[in-house]
Amino acid sequence: MDEQHQGDDETNKKAVVKSSIKKLKKKFVPGLKYTLLISAAINFSMLVVGCLNVHKCPVNKDIPLFLIATGAIGLMSKFVSYIRGRLSKHVQVLYIESALYSVETIFFCLGTYWVYKAFQPSYDPLDGKLYCNKTAYLFAFIYITSFYAIIIAILAGFCCFICCALCLFAVATRTGSSESPHVNVEETETSTLKVEDQNVEQPLVTANP
Secondary structure (H helix, E strand, O other), X not given: OHXXXXXXXXXXXXXXXXXXXXXXXXXXXXXXXHHHHHHXXXXXXXXXXXXXXXXXXXXXXXXXXXXXXXXXXXXHHHHHHHOHHHHOOOOOHHHHHHHHHHHHHHHHHHHHHHHHHOOOOEOOHHHHHXXXXXXXXXXXXXXXXXXXXXHHHHHHHHHHHHHHHHHHHHHHHHHHHHHHHHHHHHHHHHHHHHHHHHHHHHHHHHOOO
16 A cells, blocks of 8 residues: 555656646747747848848957858758757757857857957958958857857856855855854853852851851
8 A cells, every 4th residue: 555655656756747848848948049049030130130241340350250150050050949849859969069059169169250350340341451351250259259158147147146146155154153153141140149148158158156
């Protein structure tokens, strides 16, 4: 009987966990879809801007290539993530996503070097090798800078959370340690008063033989 009750409890727990996971999916899946659509739109815009300005950035010809590569790889990764459920039956989706995100990260690091190294180019085509198309360069610059700004904001928020947690922990430990000596002080005061009373009473008893 006990084993049956334990088995029923385990099945109930599993059912509760599954239902909670389904509820979370219903809440977060629409948000994830919108996020994928927005990021896919950004990647598509990068691809278009890079293709239109391939030969319009003599200051560094790799900047348009960065836009093209990042846009194309980003679209591929978003597409794979969107149809993950269908592909998982035939291929290992995790390996494909890992490869795409790894290549995207490499190009992002290279793009950071190329874009910041060329800062600030000339937007006048007559300047020759110092020229870069304004739309292409600013698109790449804003994209990279926004990404770093988001990362810094997340790290700053995480650090603030840790600092607040540590401060609360320190305050709790101090209050706990300050309460315990207070009780000890009261006990010592009462004990000293008793000793003093005994010392006062003893001569009075010995004075009358």
